[in-house]
Amino acid sequence: MNFDFSDDQKQLRDQARKFLAEKCSPKAVRVVLDGKAPYDKELWKGLAEMGFLGVAIPEEFGGAGAGHLELCVIAEEMGRANAPVPFSSTVYLAAEALLIAGSDAQKKKWLPAIASGEAIGTLALFEGKGNPAPKNVKLAAANGVLNGVKKPVADGAIADFAVVAARTGSSGRDGDISLFLVDLKAGGVEVKSLTNLDPTRGQAEITFKDCKAEPLGAAGDGWSILTQVLDRAAVLCAFEQVGGSDRTLEMGRDYALDRIAFGRQIGSFQAVKHMLADMYVSATLARSNSYYGAWALSTNAAELPEAAAAARISATQAFQHCAKNNIQVHGGMGFTWEFDCHMYYRRANAMALGLGSLSYWEDQLIDRMRKKNAA
Amino acid sequence: MNFDDTPQEAEFRSLARAWIGANAPKQYEDELRKSSLGRTVLRNANILEVAKAWQKKKADAGWACLHWPKEYGGRGSSPIERVIWSQEEGPFGQLSRMFIIGHGMCGPTMMAFAREEHKRTYLPPLASGEKIWCQLFSEPAGGSDVAGLRTRAEKDGGDWVINGQKIWTSGAHYSDYGILLTRTDPTVPKHKGLTMFFLDMKSPGVEVRPIKQASGASDFNEVYFTNVRIPDHQRLGEVGDGWNVSLTTLMNERSAIGAAVSTGFPELFEYCSSLMLDDGPAIEDRAVRSKLANWAVKASGLKYTSMRAISALSKGERPGPENSIGKLVAGSMIQDVATYALDLQGASGVVSGEDAELAGRFQAMLLRAPGTRVEGGTDEIMRNIIAERVLGLPGDIRVDKDVPFNKIPTKGR
Numbered sequence: 001m002n003f004d005f006s007d008d009q010k011q012l013r014d015q016a017r018k019f020l021a022e023k024c025s026p027k028a029v030r031v032v033l034d035g036k037a038p039y040d041k042e043l044w045k046g047l048a049e050m051g052f053l054g055v056a057i058p059e060e061f062g063g064a065g066a067g068h069l070e071l072c073v074i075a076e077e078m079g080r081a082n083a084p085v086p087f088s089s090t091v092y093l094a095a096e097a098l099l100i101a102g103s104d105a106q107k108k109k110w111l112p113a114i115a116s117g118e119a120i121g122t123l124a125l126f127e128g129k130g131n132p133a134p135k136n137v138k139l140a141a142a143n144g145v146l147n148g149v150k151k152p153v154a155d156g157a158i159a160d161f162a163v164v165a166a167r168t169g170s171s172g173r174d175g176d177i178s179l180f181l182v183d184l185k186a187g188g189v190e191v192k193s194l195t196n197l198d199p200t201r202g203q204a205e206i207t208f209k210d211c212k213a214e215p216l217g218a219a220g221d222g223w224s225i226l227t228q229v230l231d232r233a234a235v236l237c238a239f240e241q242v243g244g245s246d247r248t249l250e251m252g253r254d255y256a257l258d259r260i261a262f263g264r265q266i267g268s269f270q271a272v273k274h275m276l277a278d279m280y281v282s283a284t285l286a287r288s289n290s291y292y293g294a295w296a297l298s299t300n301a302a303e304l305p306e307a308a309a310a311a312r313i314s315a316t317q318a319f320q321h322c323a324k325n326n327i328q329v330h331g332g333m334g335f336t337w338e339f340d341c342h343m344y345y346r347r348a349n350a351m352a353l354g355l356g357s358l359s360y361w362e363d364q365l366i367d368r369m370r371k372k373n374a375a
Numbered sequence: 376m377n378f379d380d381t382p383q384e385a386e387f388r389s390l391a392r393a394w395i396g397a398n399a400p401k402q403y404e405d406e407l408r409k410s411s412l413g414r415t416v417l418r419n420a421n422i423l424e425v426a427k428a429w430q431k432k433k434a435d436a437g438w439a440c441l442h443w444p445k446e447y448g449g450r451g452s453s454p455i456e457r458v459i460w461s462q463e464e465g466p467f468g469q470l471s472r473m474f475i476i477g478h479g480m481c482g483p484t485m486m487a488f489a490r491e492e493h494k495r496t497y498l499p500p501l502a503s504g505e506k507i508w509c510q511l512f513s514e515p516a517g518g519s520d521v522a523g524l525r526t527r528a529e530k531d532g533g534d535w536v537i538n539g540q541k542i543w544t545s546g547a548h549y550s551d552y553g554i555l556l557t558r559t560d561p562t563v564p565k566h567k568g569l570t571m572f573f574l575d576m577k578s579p580g581v582e583v584r585p586i587k588q589a590s591g592a593s594d595f596n597e598v599y600f601t602n603v604r605i606p607d608h609q610r611l612g613e614v615g616d617g618w619n620v621s622l623t624t625l626m627n628e629r630s631a632i633g634a635a636v637s638t639g640f641p642e643l644f645e646y647c648s649s650l651m652l653d654d655g656p657a658i659e660d661r662a663v664r665s666k667l668a669n670w671a672v673k674a675s676g677l678k679y680t681s682m683r684a685i686s687a688l689s690k691g692e693r694p695g696p697e698n699s700i701g702k703l704v705a706g707s708m709i710q711d712v713a714t715y716a717l718d719l720q721g722a723s724g725v726v727s728g729e730d731a732e733l734a735g736r737f738q739a740m741l742l743r744a745p746g747t748r749v750e751g752g753t754d755e756i757m758r759n760i761i762a763e764r765v766l767g768l769p770g771d772i773r774v775d776k777d778v779p780f781n782k783i784p785t786k787g788r
C-alpha cells in the first residue's frame with residue numbers, strides 16, 4: 001500500500017502550479033469574468049504546449065499517455081488557479097467519453113485535436129431542471145438526426161463538438177438512451193450563451209434542428225457510458241474542488257494573519273481560528289476521499305462508482321464550505337468585486353451543480369454502497 | 376497511489392490471518408462485534424481477564440505492539456504492517472482498548488525518556504498486557520490547561536515526595552504503573568516548573584477513588600497522593616522539562632486516539648439497511664439517504680486520511696498535529712449518529728439497555744459520546760492545535776504565560 005502520489009507526480013504538480021501562477025493570475029481570470037473574452041485562449045494554448053490537455057490521452061492519439069493520476073494532479077492545480085478555460089468539459093467529459101466509447105476513427109479525429117488545443121469538446125446532457133436520469137433525456141434521435149434542446153451545456157458556446165445524449169427508444173428503460181457525436185460547426189445547431197453563476201466557465205443553450213450526428217458507442221448503451229463518464233469526471237472535478245478548497249483556505253489564513261482589528265491579528269481570535277480549522281478539516285477529508293477516487297480511477301477498480309460518489313460529495317461540500325467562509329474571514333472586503341473571494345465562491349457553487357447536484361450524488365452513493373453490501 | 380498489498384505485505388497479511396484464525400478467542404467474536412462503541416462488556420466473562428489473556432497470547436507469539444522494537448516487547452513492524460494487523464484482528468482489536476493509554480502514550484514516552492534498563496524492565500510486560508499503565512496528567516485545576524496543574528514534587532535525598540490530586544485518570548483502578556506530571560518549581564512561569572515521572576501505582580500514599588461517569592460506567596478515577604516517594608531514577612527527562620516530555624505523550628495520544636476512534640457510521644448504515652419506517656424501508660427514504668451519505672463521506676474521509684498519514688509515516692515522516700483531525704471529526708459525528716439512530720426509533724428510542732432496539736447499542740453510544748469529545752483534548756483544543764500548528768495562526772493570548780506560577784490568580788474576578 002502507498003497512499004500518496006509519486007515523486008514524479010508531485011513534480012508534475014509543482015510544474016503545473018508554477019505554470020499556472022505565471023499564466024493564470026487572478027488578473028487574467030478577470031478578463032473572462034468581466035466578459036471581455038469567452039475563455040483564456042492564450043492559457044489554453046499554453047496548456048496544450050505543456051502537454052496538460054492530453055496528459056491522460058494515449059500517445060497513439062496524440063496525448064502524453066501518462067495516465068489519470070497525472071490528470072488528477074493537474075486538475076487540482078486548475079482548480080487552485082480557478083482557470084477560465086473549458087478544461088473540465090473538454091478533458092474530463094468529452095475526451096473521457098471518446099476514450100470509453102469512441103471508435104478508432106472517432107478517437108483519431110478528436111483526441112489529437114483535444115491534446116493539441118485545437119478542439120474544445122463538451123457533453124450535452126441536461127435539458128432544463130433535473131438531475132442525470134434517462135427519463136430526463138427528451139431530445140430525440142432518429143435516422144442519425146437530432147432534434148431538441150440541451151441546457152445548460154458547459155462551455156457550449158465555444159465548443160467545437162459535443163457528445164450528446166439522445167432518446168432512441170421508448171421502452172422506459174436505460175437502453176432508450178444513446179450517445180451521439182456532433183460537430184457543432186457543421187450546421188444544424190443554434191447556440192445561445194446563458195449568463196451563469198460562474199462566468200469564468202460559460203454555459204449555453206444548444207438547439208438541434210435536424211442536426212446530423214454520428215453514434216458514439218453502440219445504440220442503447222448511452223446510459224451506461226454516461227454513468228462511467230460522470231463517475232470519472234466526478235473524481236477529476238473533485239481534484240479541482242480540492243485545489244479550490246486549499247486555495248480559499250490559504251487566502252483566508254493569509255488575510256487572518258494580515259488584518260488587524262481591536263489591536264490584534266484577526267487570526268488570533270478563536271472564532272476565526274476555529275472557522276479556519278474547520279475549513280482545513282473539510283478540505284483534508286475531501287482530499288483523502290479524492291485520493292481514493294484517484295486510485296480507483298487510475299486502476300479502473302470495481303470500487304470506482306462508490307469512490308467517485310464519495311469524492312464528489314466530499315469535495316463539493318469542502319469547496320463550498322471553504323469558499324463561503326473565506327469571504328466571511330475577509331469581512332466586507334470579501335464581499336467586494338475587487339477581491340478574488342467571490343470568484344472561488346462562484347466556481348464552488350457552479351461546480352456543485354455541473355455533474356448533477358449533491359442530492360443526486362448522495363443517492364448514487366447510497367445505492368452503490370447497498371449494492372456492495374448485498375454482494 | 377496503490378491500495379493493494381505488495382508481495383511482502385500480502386505475505387504478512389496471510390501470516391497474521393492464519394495466526395489470528397487459529398488463536399483468537401472466537402467465543403467472544405459476536406459479542407465484541409456488536410457491543411462496540413461506548414460499551415464493551417461481555418455477558419459471561421470478565422473483559423479485563425479476556426483482554427489480558429489475548430494480549431499475552433499475542434505477545435508470546437510476537438504479535439503485540441507491532442511497531443515497537445523487539446527488545447521492548449514489540450515486533451519491529453512497519454506502520455503499514457500495523458494497519459494490516461488491525462484489519463485482520465477485526466473485532467478482537469476491541470480488547471486492546473484496555474491498553475490504549477499504556478501502549479499509545481506511556482510506552483512511547485518511556486521509550487523517548489526512560490533509562491535503558493527501565494525500558495527493558497518495564498516495556499515488555501506493558502506490551503504483553505501483564506502490566507497496565509495510566510496517564511496522570513489532568514487535575515481539577517488543569518485539564519485543557521494541563522500546565523496549570525498543582526500536584527507538587529519535592530526533592531528529598533534521592534527521592535521525590537509527591538502531594539496532590541489527579542482527576543479523570545482512566546483505568547487507574549486497575550493500573551500497575553502510571554506516568555505522572557508534577558510541579559517542581561512554583562516560582563517560575565507555569566510551563567517551566569514541571570517535571571515528569573513514572574511510578575508504581577501500588578506505592579504507599581497513592582489512593583484511587585473511582586468516579587461515576589455521565590454514562591453510568593466508572594472508567595476513570597480521582598487519584599490522591601500523600602507523601603508518595605518516587606526515586607529520582609524514575610524521572611523522565613530533566614527537572615523542569617516536564618512540559619516538553621508531556622508534549623511527546625500528548626502528540627502520541629492524539630495519533631493513538633485519533634486512529635482508534637469510531638464514527639458509528641457502519642453501525643448506522645447496517646441499522647438503516649434493515650429498518651422499516653412508517654412509509655417503507657429507511658434506506659429508501661430521501662432524507663435518511665442524505666444523512667447517511669453525508670456521514671459516509673466523513674467516515675471514508677477519516678479512513679483515507681489515516682492511510683495518508685501511515686503512508687507518510689512509512690516514508691519516515693513524523694506524525695504531526697494533523698492527527699488531531701480524527702478525534703475532532705469522529706467525536707461529534709458519533710454523537711450525531713447516535714442521536715439520529717434514536718430519532719429513527721421514535722418514542723421507543725428512549726428505552727435503553729437490554730430491552731431496547733439492538734440491546735441499546737445506540738443509546739450506549741449516545742451516552743459515551745460526550746466523553747469522546749473531551750478526553751485527550753476537547754474539540755476546542757483540537758481546533759486550536761490545527762489552527763496554530765498546521766495553519767500557523769497566532770497562539771491564544773496567554774495572560775499567565777510569563778507570570779510565576781504562584782502569582783497566577785486562581786479565581787475569576
Ligand SMILES: Cc1cc2nc3c(=O)[nH]c(=O)nc-3n(C[C@H](O)[C@H](O)[C@H](O)COP(=O)(O)OP(=O)(O)OC[C@H]3O[C@@H](n4cnc5c(N)ncnc54)[C@H](O)[C@@H]3O)c2cc1C
Nearest residue numbers: 510511512513518519543544545746749750751752753755
Ligand atoms: C472519558 C475521559 C477520560 C479521560 N482520561 C484521562 C486520563 O486517563 N488521564 C488524564 O490525565 N486525563 C484524562 N481525562 C481528562 C481530559 O484530558 C480532560 O477532561 C480534558 O483535557 C478537558 O479538561 P477539563 O476537563 O479540565 O475541561 P476544561 O479545560 O475546564 O474545559 C471546559 C471547557 O472550556 C473549554 N476550553 C478550555 N480551554 C480552552 C481554550 N484555550 N480555548 C477554548 N476553549 C477552551 C473546553 O473546550 C471545554 O469546553 C479524561 C477525560 C474524559 C472525559
